[in-house]
Amino acid sequence: MEKSPDAFRTISEVADELDLPQHVLRFWETRFQQIKPMKRGGGRRYYRPEDVDLLKGIRHLLYDHGYTIKGVQKLLKANGNKFVAAIASGDLATVEALAASSNEEPAPPKAGVAEEDQIVGRPKAPASRRFFSFGSGGDETEITIGKTSVGKEDRALLQEALYDLLECKRLLDQVR
Numbered sequence: 001m002e003k004s005p006d007a008f009r010t011i012s013e014v015a016d017e018l019d020l021p022q023h024v025l026r027f028w029e030t031r032f033q034q035i036k037p038m039k040r041g042g043g044r045r046y047y048r049p050e051d052v053d054l055l056k057g058i059r060h061l062l063y064d065h066g067y068t069i070k071g072v073q074k075l076l077k078a079n080g081n082k083f084v085a086a087i088a089s090g091d092l093a094t095v096e097a098l099a100a101s102s103n104e105e106p107a108p109p110k111a112g113v114a115e116e117d118q119i120v121g122r123p124k125a126p127a128s129r130r131f132f133s134f135g136s137g138g139d140e141t142e143i144t145i146g147k148t149s150v151g152k153e154d155r156a157l158l159q160e161a162l163y164d165l166l167e168c169k170r171l172l173d174q175v176r
Contacts, residue, residue, distance in 0.1 A: 008038065008046040017052065018059050028058060031069050034081050050085070057084035090170025092163055 003009070015022045029035045034054060037045040047055070061067040061075065061084065076084055 006049055008048060009052060011037070011045045011047070014047050014052055014055060018055060020059065025055065028055070032058060032073065032076065034076055050081070053085035053089065054081050057081075057086070057088035060088040087166065090167060090173075092167045096163065 003013075009017070011022050011025055015025055018025075025035075029037070035051060035058075037047045037051055039045055058072055061072050062069070067075070072084070
């Protein structure tokens with residue numbers, strides 16, 4: 001008998017669904033304050049459907065896109081849980097709407113905080129492929145693709161291309 005989509009899940013059910021060991025989920029609870037499963041007597045965890053969606057988003061960013069834990073933390077802080085969950089589900093319309101609403105009023109730079117520390121959710125470049133690099137010559141505001149430097153004005157276009165690629169990946173995954 002299968003559970004309702006709205007039913008709470010145990011840690012073993014979530015671990016199986018995400019293809020992760022249970023200890024990874026427990027570790028993520030210590031690193032991401034947004035992950036708050038309900039705990040019953042004896043410490044047994046029960047994950048709500050929105051908790052599972054958030055975990056899918058975190059897993060997708062960490063494992064499929066090479067983000068660091070710190071990068072995902074910044075992304076969550078700047079854009080919220082729904083944004084990260086929408087990325088994993090391939091819900092492009094929601095991702096764009098949430099990104100647009102979070103970018104409407106940019107926060108003023110904080111005193112004493114370097115500009116590169118305010119860039120949100122930058123993925124770590126894979127060690128084996130260095131085609132993309134972030135920050136050339138100490139300027140973390142630039143993205144280098146191959147030998148071409150891309151400034152701030154082209155970031156929106158690159159972000160849009162990323163969303164298009166995510167949508168293509170989602171469609172290809174559905175076909176498989």
